[in-house]
Amino acid sequence: xxxxxxxxxxxxxxxxxxxxxxxxxxxxxxxxxxxxxxxxxxxxxxxxxxxxxxxxxxxxxxxxxxxxxxxxxxxxxxxxxxxxxxxxxxxxxxxxxxxxxxxxxxxxxxxxxxxxxxxxxxxxxxxxxxxxxxxxxxxxxxxxxxxxxxxxxxxxxxxxxxxxxxxxxxxxxxxxxxxxxxxxxxxxxxxxxxxxxxxxxxxxxxxxxxxxxxxxxxxxxxxxxxxxxxxxxxxxxxxxxxxxxxxxxxxxxxxxxxxxxxxxxxxxxxxxxxxxxxxxxxxxxxxxxxxxxxxxxxxxxxxxxxxxxxxxxxxxxxxxxxxxxxxxxxxxxxxxxxxxxxxxxxxxxxxxxxxxxxxxxxxxxxxxxxxxxxxxxxxxxxxxxxxxxxxxxxxxxxxxxxxxxxxxxxxxxxxxxxxxxxxxxxxxxxxxxxxxxxxxxxxxxxxxxxxxxxxxxxxxxxxxxxxxxxxxxxxxxxxxxxxxxxxxxxxxxxxxxxxxxxxxxxxxxxxxxxxxxxxxxxxxxxxxxxxxxxxxxxxxxxxxxxxxxxxxxxxxxxxxxxxxxxxxxxxxxxxxxxxxxxxxxxxxxxxxxxxxxxxxxxxxxxxxxxxxxxxxxxxxxxxxxxxxxxxxxxxxxxxxxxxxxxxxxxxxxxxxxxxxxxxxxxxxxxxxxxxxxxxxxxxxxxxxxxxxxxxxxxxxxxxxxxxxxxxxxxxxxxxxxxxxxxxxxxxxxxxxxxxxxxx
Numbered sequence: 001x002x003x004x005x006x007x008x009x010x011x012x013x014x015x016x017x018x019x020x021x022x023x024x025x026x027x028x029x030x031x032x033x034x035x036x037x038x039x040x041x042x043x044x045x046x047x048x049x050x051x052x053x054x055x056x057x058x059x060x061x062x063x064x065x066x067x068x069x070x071x072x073x074x075x076x077x078x079x080x081x082x083x084x085x086x087x088x089x090x091x092x093x094x095x096x097x098x099x100x101x102x103x104x105x106x107x108x109x110x111x112x113x114x115x116x117x118x119x120x121x122x123x124x125x126x127x128x129x130x131x132x133x134x135x136x137x138x139x140x141x142x143x144x145x146x147x148x149x150x151x152x153x154x155x156x157x158x159x160x161x162x163x164x165x166x167x168x169x170x171x172x173x174x175x176x177x178x179x180x181x182x183x184x185x186x187x188x189x190x191x192x193x194x195x196x197x198x199x200x201x202x203x204x205x206x207x208x209x210x211x212x213x214x215x216x217x218x219x220x221x222x223x224x225x226x227x228x229x230x231x232x233x234x235x236x237x238x239x240x241x242x243x244x245x246x247x248x249x250x251x252x253x254x255x256x257x258x259x260x261x262x263x264x265x266x267x268x269x270x271x272x273x274x275x276x277x278x279x280x281x282x283x284x285x286x287x288x289x290x291x292x293x294x295x296x297x298x299x300x301x302x303x304x305x306x307x308x309x310x311x312x313x314x315x316x317x318x319x320x321x322x323x324x325x326x327x328x329x330x331x332x333x334x335x336x337x338x339x340x341x342x343x344x345x346x347x348x349x350x351x352x353x354x355x356x357x358x359x360x361x362x363x364x365x366x367x368x369x370x371x372x373x374x375x376x377x378x379x380x381x382x383x384x385x386x387x388x389x390x391x392x393x394x395x396x397x398x399x400x401x402x403x404x405x406x407x408x409x410x411x412x413x414x415x416x417x418x419x420x421x422x423x424x425x426x427x428x429x430x431x432x433x434x435x436x437x438x439x440x441x442x443x444x445x446x447x448x449x450x451x452x453x454x455x456x457x458x459x460x461x462x463x464x465x466x467x468x469x470x471x472x473x474x475x476x477x478x479x480x481x482x483x484x485x486x487x488x489x490x491x492x493x494x495x496x497x498x499x500x501x502x503x504x505x506x507x508x509x510x511x512x513x514x515x516x517x518x519x520x521x522x523x524x525x526x527x528x529x530x531x532x533x534x535x536x537x538x539x540x541x542x543x544x545x546x547x548x549x550x551x552x553x554x555x556x557x558x559x560x561x562x563x564x565x566x567x568x569x570x571x572x573x574x575x576x577x578x579x580x581x582x583x584x585x586x587x588x589x590x591x592x593x594x595x596x597x598x599x600x601x602x603x604x605x606x607x608x609x610x611x612x613x614x615x616x617x618x619x620x621x622x623x624x625x626x627x628x629x630x631x632x633x634x635x636x637x638x639x640x641x642x643x644x645x646x647x648x649x650x651x652x653x654x655x656x657x658x659x660x661x662x663x664x665x666x667x668x669x670x671x672x673x674x675x676x677x678x679x680x681x682x683x684x685x686x687x688x689x690x691x692x693x694x695x696x697x698x699x700x701x702x703x704x705x706x707x708x709x710x711x712x713x714x715x716x717x718x719x720x721x722x723x724x725x726x727x728x729x730x731x732x733x734x735x736x737x738x739x740x741x742x743x
Contacts, residue, residue: 002024004024004059004067005056006019006020006057007019007038007054007070008051009042009050009051019054021060021062021067022040022067022069023067023070025069028073033053034085034088035052035053035086035087036073037052037074037081037082038052038053038070038073039070039072039074040071041068046068052081053085080303080322081107083354084320087318087350087353089102091106091343093712094349094737096737097343098342102343105318105343118159119160119185120185120186121158121163121174121183122183123157123182125182127153133182134146134149134153137149144167144169145169145177148163148177149177149182151167160174205242205278207239207242210387211239214386215247217230218230218247218361218385221361222250222254222326223250225359227359227361228361228382228383229355229361229363229364229382229383230382230384231366231374231376231383231384232363232366232385232386232387233366233369233374233385233386233387233626234366234367234388235388235389235396236390236396236591236594236595236599237394237396238390239387239390241271241274243365244260244330245274245278247326248275248309248328251325251326252279252282252308256323256325256360257302257308257321257323258328259316259317259321259328259351260310260316260330261312261313262311262312262331263336272285272311279308279309282307282309283308283309284298284302284311286311286315286316298319303320303322305322313336314336317350317351324355324358324360326360326363327351327354327355327363328362329351329363329365330366331365331366332364332369332373333366333588335585335740335741338739342734344734346738346740367591367626368626369626371581371634371644372643390599395598396604397594397595397603397604397605398603398604398605398606399605399621400606400608400622401610401613401622402607402608402609414513416509416569419607420567423565423567423607424514424547428517428546432563432565433545433546433548433562433563433565434547434548434565434567435547435549435550435555435560435565435593435597436510436547436548436569437551437555438503438506438550438569447464447465447484447485447496448464449488449495451488452488452490452491452493454496456484456485460475460480465482467484471484503521503523503550507519507549510547517546518544518547520536520539520540521548521549522548522549522553522554523550523551533553543562548563555589555592560599561599563596564598564604566594566604566605566606566607567606567609570610571590571608571609571610572611572612572618580640580642581740583615584617586618586621587621587629590608590617590621594606594621594622594624608622617629646705646706647708648704648711648737648738649704649711649714650702650703651703651733651734651735652688652698652700652733652735652736653665653668653700653731653732654696655696655697655732656696657697657730660731661698661699662685662699665699665700668701671721672714677705679706679707680703680704680705680710680714681703682701682702683701683702684700684701684702686699686700686701688700708737712737715735718733718735
């Protein structure tokens, strides 16, 4: 059977859409697979060019007689693209989507940006000859050239930009002196460096006995060349970052490189500050808030080996390091490590695969490990390392649970419980700082009528509209907006209003209750600017504010020594989501939020406000007892057959016509039943939890199986069936393995 290779001739990012098919000669059949670099005849002259194989297939795209053959495999190729393309092929296989989508994910820069040059003008003549030439310029009234030469006599090297701007010398005048060999223009790449404003400081970190033991467990294997995946479970404030830095230092001593993944852009500022203090300019960052030029320059610097450590969210995993030795995933439990666009990869699993390709190790760190990772550690797939106490031996914060039902019965209708208000007052009197956490956005949640129950919904999406401070109702899915009504459009009642206050509303209540307190708010709306995260965090770190009010982004990984009180408002709000991970997320959020208190020398206190104080997520978070939570949660997962005990595959159907989505889902469901896969369970087809978004209808099928590989095989068969079906062209079908969010 003939085999064919799809080959990208030019790896430059504008041309990722274009691959050429070549026949694989029999003598090379076992040597060619995705990621391999090959030599191929190209163009009318059949000039030999090098390219990368992105896929191998047994189907010819056109007349087999006209398909050229691969000339040879490039021996001992060490191009980093080889590894990244192989990784893209693995992602496409394991998560679905097209090869092109996978390639555009792993190649970090979509569009080539012209490198920025730094130019220096250097005087070529000695002083005597330079003064002779200056005299000539004066005689000929070449004033600009004379002005430049006079300045060069004082300063033999000058910046091109300073000459143009300060001396008012034109490019033509500079070129004239260069042509006469009077000056030389030195050109070098001027990298746009996002860490340029940071300063390296002497940083001596002394690990405590527990941290040293954790670091040694990994370090000994690194020195022996044994590569594994480790789960570092350390309570909040146990000093996981210090362990990471010790391991990175070991990797760098070996002449290798490290990637540090963090869940939110908001964490970059503090994380980079700590790493830069120790490792200096060999550290860089990669995230979506960088300009295209900055991203392109970090890509180049990494590829050329000019940096050793890359820090950033999910996309930093694809940094083109050639000598990768270690991947660290901090706060590994975070849902943001799962991509919501195709291919819907999980950074944790993909990091383990990339590490295997590169001969590297992976360290997963968290105070609240994901149930998935802890399950694998218990089974022996990951090596479990534990840090059971805080780094400086501080006690964990004291947690109190407030029952909001009792607050309401006693006449307190405020967002802030009486206990929390008393604690805030005491904290402010002591000049200590407070964090108030709420998992909400906007002035308030949905708007409904208390007379008839009517809810204001988006006409294009099956979701409630959210009320914002300007009196507008907004849809967070499609952007639709309208003015909030003063009377119910259904029954004309005036009892229509918003519920479930957001961060803006909390800020108003806090300012009214504590008018002298300085407040900062950190949520989606206040962090739109490029440097807004850093500005807010820096201001709070510098104690320019007493109270920080925010959403999830304020509770993840930040270290503020003067914060002694954390208030968790509506703690159980996330517990009622239509998602089997809801209790896990609630426990994680509460534990992480509680961990922000008492990280300095002062004892911390946490107030958890809830309507369900006896729930195991609330109680185990109060006690900071992960193992107790895990025992409860894994027993439920086993009973219900949910991940990680079993595996789920979500098949999502979207179409402009409701009947088309329904037909496609029913058709594939019947096809799956006919396949009779042993052990497979199917839920659906059914309407998605949000049945319509932006006038697009959505239907879902959930497939459940104990073996992940069986679901991958089924996905492959469905993709093959759909490949050339004209009747499915108007329906978009996507696959998501072990989805992190309900759809």
